[in-house]
Amino acid sequence: MPLPLRLHRWNDRAVLGVAVAAFASGFAQFGVVAALGDVARGFGQVTHGATLADQAGLSGTDLGIGLAIMRLASLGGLPLTGLADRFGRRRMLLVTVGAGLAMTAVAAASPSYWWFVAIFACGRPLLSATNGLAQVTAAEQTASADRAKAVALIAAGYGAGAGVIAIVHSLASHTLGFRGVFALALVPLALLPLLRRWIEEPDRFAVAAAAAEHPIPVVGAVARPFRRRLVVIVVLAFAVSVITGPANSFIFLFAQNFLHQSGIVTAAMVAGAGVAGLAGLLAGRWLADRLGRRLTGALAMVAVALFSVLAYTGSAPALLAGYILGVFAGSVFAPAAGSLASELFPTSVRASVAGWSLAAGVLGAVAGLVTFGAVASAGHRFAVAGLVTFLPAALVMGLFWLLPETRGREPEDLWPDS
Numbered sequence: 001m002p003l004p005l006r007l008h009r010w011n012d013r014a015v016l017g018v019a020v021a022a023f024a025s026g027f028a029q030f031g032v033v034a035a036l037g038d039v040a041r042g043f044g045q046v047t048h049g050a051t052l053a054d055q056a057g058l059s060g061t062d063l064g065i066g067l068a069i070m071r072l073a074s075l076g077g078l079p080l081t082g083l084a085d086r087f088g089r090r091r092m093l094l095v096t097v098g099a100g101l102a103m104t105a106v107a108a109a110s111p112s113y114w115w116f117v118a119i120f121a122c123g124r125p126l127l128s129a130t131n132g133l134a135q136v137t138a139a140e141q142t143a144s145a146d147r148a149k150a151v152a153l154i155a156a157g158y159g160a161g162a163g164v165i166a167i168v169h170s171l172a173s174h175t176l177g178f179r180g181v182f183a184l185a186l187v188p189l190a191l192l193p194l195l196r197r198w199i200e201e202p203d204r205f206a207v208a209a210a211a212a213e214h215p216i217p218v219v220g221a222v223a224r225p226f227r228r229r230l231v232v233i234v235v236l237a238f239a240v241s242v243i244t245g246p247a248n249s250f251i252f253l254f255a256q257n258f259l260h261q262s263g264i265v266t267a268a269m270v271a272g273a274g275v276a277g278l279a280g281l282l283a284g285r286w287l288a289d290r291l292g293r294r295l296t297g298a299l300a301m302v303a304v305a306l307f308s309v310l311a312y313t314g315s316a317p318a319l320l321a322g323y324i325l326g327v328f329a330g331s332v333f334a335p336a337a338g339s340l341a342s343e344l345f346p347t348s349v350r351a352s353v354a355g356w357s358l359a360a361g362v363l364g365a366v367a368g369l370v371t372f373g374a375v376a377s378a379g380h381r382f383a384v385a386g387l388v389t390f391l392p393a394a395l396v397m398g399l400f401w402l403l404p405e406t407r408g409r410e411p412e413d414l415w416p417d418s
Contacts, residue, residue, distance in 0.1 A: 008141045010149035016200025017140050019157035021097045022134040024188035025127045026105040026161030031169070031181050032070065032120060067249050068369050070130075074362040076125030081132045081355035085348060089137040090201045090208070093130060094192070100126030101189040108182035121183075127402045128362070131158055132354040139342035140202035140350070144410050148288045148335045151342070152281040155334035157328075159190075159281075163274040166252070170267035204411070208347040222245045229344050230353060232402050236337070238364035239396035240301060244330065245365025246372035246389055247308035249335045251323055253383055259316055269320055273327040280331025287332065292407045298397040300333035305394035312386040325334035343406035348409075368393070 008014050084092040104125025110116035134157070138150040169181050176184075255261040255269070287296040307329055311322025345353045368389050375385035 005207070007203070008146075010138075010142055010146040010153055012141075013198050014200040015141055015150050015153060015324045017152050017195055017200075017255060018134045018137045018141075018382060019217035020139045020191060021195055021199070022154045023131055023133070023161040024097050024101060024191065025130040026158035026163075027165050027188050028101050028109045028161075028185045029124070029127045029131075030162035031104065031165045032067075039158065058292050058313075060111070063250075063253070063373060065370075065373075067373075069117050070121045070124050071245065071362050071365045071369060073124040074128040075120035075359050077128035077132060077362075078355040078359040080129035081124060081136075081358060084133055084136070084351035088201050089133055089140070089351065090199050091207055093133045093199060094196060096126040096129040096133065097195070098189065098192050099123070099184045104185035104195060105183055105189070108179040117184035118162040128358055129355075133351065133357045134158075136351050136354050137199070137202060139339065140204040140347065144408055145289075147342070148285045148339045152285040152331075152335040155331065155338065156278065156281050158184070159274070159277045159331065163270055163277070166270040167267045170263045170270060173323070174263075175205075204347045226345060226349060226353070229281070229403060230356060231397050233341055233344070233353065233357055234360040236297075236399055237360040238367075238395060239393040240304070240333070240337075241361040241364030242302075242368035242371075242393040243305050243308055243390045245368040246385075247304075247311065247326065247368075249365075249369060250372065250376075250382070251311065251319075254312065255319060258382070259319060260317065261319075265316075269323060272320070273324045276324045276328040277331040280328040281335060283328075284332035285334040288336040288339055289407060292405045293336045293343075294400040294403060294405055296336035297333055297340065298400040299337065300329050301397045302394045303329035304333060305390040309386040312382040314383055320400055340403065340406055343409065343411055344403065346411065364393075 012373070080092065081095055100123045103119065103126065107116055107119040107123070110119055131154075133153045135151060138154045139147055142150040165181065165184070168184065169176075169178075172180075252266065255266055261269075284300065285297060304326055307322045307326035311319050311326060313322070341353065341357060342350060372385045372389045375388050376382050
């Protein structure tokens, strides 16, 4: 008879340690979004012309391609995440967060824009894998009553890291420059010894690792009976990222280089989004446990698209409202979607599934970035780019009803051998 699993509450030290790793991932990855305007000015040439290239320093095509390359590099997170099904969550989490932060700091010394893109891209798959593994680890460490809360905590950790680097850049960009912003990745890197003590291997993985058969990481997740569910999860991840990829990546460039918003106002906007994000996570956790994972995820996905369109309509009030409300909606989405994806698959392939979801999100973000950047450059209108890019992707929300509702259920109930 198997021994009972040792599970944690959502606020236990083991889960908090994973949230700190997610914080480090958000801190390092979001720097390129927060500092995109400074990166464009630093490596390009700003003039008084009317085109995107004149005002930003680099063309929308160069910016879109550069962001797309960095996003595409995250495809490397697929095998890295999948390896956690063979070597363990804790080991891979510590490796990916440490190496990813180190590469981000190295990018600060880039001699040109394309060198910056290349070096940052080397660290991107490691940081993307960190975020995926953090979600898997937190889900496996908790029971059904705490799982949505734990997933929300991981999303909060990532969001807090992204928010901190955005506020630091907004208030200290003239002092630090974009190079100083990326060098700050050394600060969370110093927390690695703390993470080694806090992060534990989930008992669910220990049980799965003791099984006689081990599916091949990543590839094993597509075998029956997982294939149909995996396809739906992958398509949803792709569609959501078509929206969030460009919506988040161009927001600070739009605010600073086109609306000429001051650093203080940008910092206040980020702080407001931080409060909205926390409220959204609390609401999303509550709704996921009351209304269910599917309904909460579907409604939040549509809201993210609509608020993202609002943010780029061209006025400062619309930007503030759209960005803050978009963060709220995205935070409502995270606990529901994260819990659902973790509960639908057994432990033996759960990290591999997270890797496929990550890869789909990367491709979706690239598709969104290229589409948004091309439309914005052609017509010099961000509003049109938002309509063309965001609204069609929101229609995919109906796929949630091709998946079973997992609210209140343990993975062991769905998969007795997990």
